[in-house]
Amino acid sequence: MVPLSPAIRSLIDSRKPGHSLPGGLYTRDDVFAADMEIFFRRNWIAIGLECDVPEPGDAHVVELGKSSLILLRDDDNTVRVVHNVCRHRGARLLDKGTHIISKLVCPYHQWTYELSGELMHAPHMGAGFDRSCHSLRPVAHVNVGGLIYACLSDDPPQDVARLVETMTPRLAPYDIANAKIAHQCDIVERGNWKLTIENNRECYHCLGNHPELCLSFIDLDFGYDPATLAPEDRARADAHEARFASVTAQWEEAGYPSAAVLPQADGDTNFRTQRLMMNGAGESQSPDTRAACKRLLGTIGSTGLGDVHLWGHNTWNHFMGDHAVIATVIPLGPDETLVRTKWLVHKDAVEGVDYDVDHLTSVWTATTMQDAGLVERSHAGVGDPAYLPGPYSTFAETELESFATWYLNQLRKHGG
Ligand code: FES
Ligand code: FE
Numbered sequence: 001m002v003p004l005s006p007a008i009r010s011l012i013d014s015r016k017p018g019h020s021l022p023g024g025l026y027t028r029d030d031v032f033a034a035d036m037e038i039f040f041r042r043n044w045i046a047i048g049l050e051c052d053v054p055e056p057g058d059a060h061v062v063e064l065g066k067s068s069l070i071l072l073r074d075d076d077n078t079v080r081v082v083h084n085v086c087r088h089r090g091a092r093l094l095d096k097g098t099h100i101i102s103k104l105v106c107p108y109h110q111w112t113y114e115l116s117g118e119l120m121h122a123p124h125m126g127a128g129f130d131r132s133c134h135s136l137r138p139v140a141h142v143n144v145g146g147l148i149y150a151c152l153s154d155d156p157p158q159d160v161a162r163l164v165e166t167m168t169p170r171l172a173p174y175d176i177a178n179a180k181i182a183h184q185c186d187i188v189e190r191g192n193w194k195l196t197i198e199n200n201r202e203c204y205h206c207l208g209n210h211p212e213l214c215l216s217f218i219d220l221d222f223g224y225d226p227a228t229l230a231p232e233d234r235a236r237a238d239a240h241e242a243r244f245a246s247v248t249a250q251w252e253e254a255g256y257p258s259a260a261v262l263p264q265a266d267g268d269t270n271f272r273t274q275r276l277m278m279n280g281a282g283e284s285q286s287p288d289t290r291a292a293c294k295r296l297l298g299t300i301g302s303t304g305l306g307d308v309h310l311w312g313h314n315t316w317n318h319f320m321g322d323h324a325v326i327a328t329v330i331p332l333g334p335d336e337t338l339v340r341t342k343w344l345v346h347k348d349a350v351e352g353v354d355y356d357v358d359h360l361t362s363v364w365t366a367t368t369m370q371d372a373g374l375v376e377r378s379h380a381g382v383g384d385p386a387y388l389p390g391p392y393s394t395f396a397e398t399e400l401e402s403f404a405t406w407y408l409n410q411l412r413k414h415g416g
Contacts, residue, residue, distance in 0.1 A: 001414060001415060001416025002034050002037045002038055002414050002415050002416065003415075003416055004034060004411070004415035004416065005030055007024070007028075007030075008024075008025075008028070008030060008031055008034065008411075008415070009415070011024045011025050011028075011031070012025075012408055012411055012412065012415075015389070015404070015408060016389060017401070017405075018391055018392055018394070018401060019389040019390060019391055019392065020198075020382075020389045020390055020392070020400070020404075021194070021382075021389060021404055021407075022389055023382045023383060023384075023387045023389075025194070026191075026192040026194060026195060026334075026379065026382045026383070027192065027334055027335070027379075027382065027383045028334065029334055031334070032192075032331070032333065032334035034411065034415065035193070035194075035331065036065045036331065037414075038410055038411065038414045038415075039313060039314075039407075039410065040064060040065060040152075040314070040330075040331065041065075041067075041151075041152040041153060042151070042152075042153045042157075042414060043151065043153075043157060043268055043269065043270075043313065043410070044142070044149045044150070044151045044156065044157060044160045044163070044268075044269050045064075045149060045150060045151070045312075045313070045314045045315075045328075046147060046148070046149055046312055046314055046315035046326075046328045047062045047064070047069060047071065047081070047141075047148055047149065047150045047328065048060055048062055048071045048148050048328070049146060049147060049148060049176065049179075049181070049326065049342065049344075050079050050143060050146045050147075050148060050176070050177040050178075051146065051176065051177060051178065051179050051180065051181060051344065051347075052071060052098075052148075052181070053071055053072055053073040053079060054073070054178075054180075054347075055073065055100075056073050056074060056075050056076075056077060056115070057072075057073070057075075057100050057101055057102055057115065058072065058073050058098070058099075058100060059071070059072040059073075059094060059098065059099040059100070059101055059104075060072070060097075060098050060099075061084060061094050061095065061096050061097060061098075061099075062330075063096060063330075064152075064330060065331075067083070067152060068083070068084035068085070068092060069081055069082070069083065069084060069139055069150060070082050070083075070084045070093065070094055070104075071148060072101075072115055073115075074114070074115035074116050075114075075115055075116075076116075078116075079143065079148065080115070080116070080117065080138065080141075081138065081139040081141040081148065081150050082117045082136040082137065082138055082139060083136060083137040083138075083139060085136075085137065086106040086108065086111055087111070087119060087134040087135070087136060087137075088106065088108070088109055088111045088122070088134075089108065089109075091106055091107065091108040093105075093106050093107075093113075093136075101115070102115075103115070103120070104117075104136070109123070110123060111123075111134075113135070113136055116135075117135045117136035117137075117138060118131075118132075118135050119131045119132075119134045119135055119136075122134070139151075139152065140152075140153070140156045142160055142163075142164055143177075144163055144164055144167045144168065144171070145167050145168050145170070145171030145172060145174075145176055145177070146171060146174075146175070146176030146177035146178075146179070147167070147171075147176065147315075147317070147326070149163070157267075157268035157269055159264075159267050159268050159269045160269045162264075162267070162269065163269050163271050163312075166257075166261050166271075166273060167271075167273065167310060169257055170256075170257045170273065170275075170308055170310075170319075171308070171319065172298075173256065173297075173298050173299050173300050174297045174298045174300060174308075174319050174324060175297060175298030175299065176297075176298075176319070176324060176344065178298075178347050179297060179298075179324065179344040179345065179346065179347060180344065180345055180346065180347045180348075180349065181342050181343070181344060182293075182323070182343045182344065182345045182349070182351065182355065182357060182360060182361075183342070183343045183357050183360065183361050184340065184341065184342045184343075185340075185341045185361070185365065185368070186338060186339070186340050186341075187338075187339050187341075187368060187369070187372055188332065188336055188337070188338055188339075189336070189337045189338075189339055189371075189372045189375045189376065190335060190336060190372075190375070190376040190379060191335060191336075191337060191375035191376050191378060191379030192331075192334055192335060192337065192379055192382075193314070193329055193330075193331040193337045194403075194407065195337075195375045195378045195379055195382070196329050196337045196339060196371075196375050197313060197314070197329060197403060198378075198400050198403060199371055199374055199375050199378070200311070200316050200327075200371070201311065201397075201399040201400050201402075201403055202222075202223075202396055202397045202399060202400055203217065203221065203222040203223070203396070204222060204223065204393060204396035204397055205374060206219075206222055207219060207222070209370050209371075209374060210366075210367050210370055212287065212362065212363045212366045212367060213285065213363055213364075213366075213367045214279075215279065215280055215287070215288075215289055215363075216278045216279050216280060216282075216284065216285045216286070216289045216307075216363070217278070217279060218240065218276070218277060218278070218279045219279075220236070220237050220240045220241075221276060222396055223393065223395040223396030223397070223398065224237065224395055224396070225393075225395045243277075244276075244277060247277055247306070248275065251275060251305065251306070256275065256305055257275075258274070258275035258306070258308075259274070259275075260272070260273070260274040261273050261274070262402075263402055263403075263406060265402065265405050265406055265409060266409065267406075268410070269312075270312060270313045270403070270406050271310065271311060271312045271313075272309075272310075272311045272399070273308065273309060273310045273311070274308075274309055275305070275306045275307065275308045275309070276306055276307050276309060277306050277307075278306060278307050278320075282303075282304065282306070283303035283304075283320070283321065283322065284303065284320045284321070284322050284323065285307070285318060285320065285325065285363045285364065286322075286359065286360070286362075286363060287359065287362055287363060290303075291303050291321060291322035292322055292323060292355055292356075292359050292360045293322040293323050293345045293346070293349050293354050293355035293360060294322075294349070294353075294354040294355070295322075295345065295346040295348060295349040295350075295354045295355075296321045296322055296346065297319070297320075297321065297322065297323065297324065297344070297345070297346050298346070300321045302321060303320075303321040303322060304321070305320075305321055306320075307319065307320050308320075311399075313403075313406075314328060314329040314330065315327060315328050315329065322345070322355075323343055323344060323345050323355075323360060324343070324344040325341065325342070325343055325344075325364050326341070326342045326344065327339055327340065327341045327342075327368075328340045335379055335383075337375070339368060339371075339372070341364060341365075341368055343357075343360055343361050343364070345360070
């Protein structure tokens with residue numbers, strides 16, 4: 001069990017259902033330590049993409065708290081994840097970032113590992129030394145249609161199977177495994193990781209903050225109180241609901257899974273997915289809502305397949321016909337969170353011919369910067385002694401209640 005102090009337990013017990021979390025759960029160092037252990041070591045987390053390592057010998061280092069993981073593709077084209085810890089005296093094998101390697105050679109005493117993780121050479125260790133006992137330690141991982149999820153626990157939650165089963169057919173036509181990363185952007189938000197995730201779980205804030213994103217998002221999807229709608233808006237909402245149900249049925253009939261799959265409050269692996277319509281031309285989250293890349297992803301033959309959303313507790317994703325946007329969230333401290341965003345296009349799409357990077361990335365670059373400002377603003381407020389947890393909208397913030405319930409269930413499950 002993860003030790004939880006009486007102070008943390010009291011914060012957990014004091015949480016009022018339907019309200020934001022007590023401030024200490026966002027700001028305290030000991031809560032952050034418990035979060036890292038429970039949510040970023042014992043649970044499955046998104047760490048990267050198969051297309052981060054497109055060729056044999058490609059390696060990509062992902063840092064996560066005190067751990068450092070190497071995502072790599074070996075000579076047999078197998079994607080692997082190993083701990084970035086030498087089996088001699090523990091030195092880091094690779095520095096941060098991306099590398100092209102033929103072997104993993106420790107810079108300290110040159111122990112040399114195959115890309116499979118097997119130790120092949122360890123100078124001057126004597127005749128009795130058994131190399132086979134000193135392979136690099138593998139990290140449990142699953143490939144979810146080209147998205148790589150890892151778990152640092154010795155006993156990873158089994159219910160990741162539901163994520164794999166749900167998303168593999170949904171993502172297959174997009175061929176994310178073979179996509180190309182057209183652009184990547186890292187930003188550090190000055191706030192707790194849960195504020196980053198909560199901010200992403202609602203679009204209550206979108207109309208007031210995301211003019212670029214709102215061109216392609218349909219405002220009625222943000223959640224609304226039907227009792228307060230004017231008659232004309234009520235008619236528009238009814239028409240939208242009917243059209244959305246009909247379009248979803250058409251997508252499903254055409255072989256594109258689209259219906260909502262919701263998180264399970266008592267499950268370990270928290271995810272939600274749904275294919276949604278987009279506004280305007282309905283093709284893409286671009287400045288004109290039209291495809292921002294001429295070459296469509298995978299075997300997608302149409303820009304009329306909406307936007308497959310996938311949310312997890314450290315990731316959000318949008319899969320559109322022309323491109324995909326993948327965000328992963330890695331906490332750096334109680335008040336600092338790395339948000340890594342990647343824009344994917346078809347592997348054969350040519351920059352300057354099929355797409356323009358600025359045009360492709362402008363909506364989510366603006367949105368991410370706007371969200372970073374909101375998260376910083378929230379973090380400052382929840383750390384103020386005057387902060388009192390406030391009520392969620394039961395129309396626009398239902399996913400926040402779902403996330404908070406799951407978060408507290410996990411703390412109770414793993415906390416001793
Ligand atoms: Fe790696 Fe010695 S610590 S070879
Ligand atoms: Fe936002």
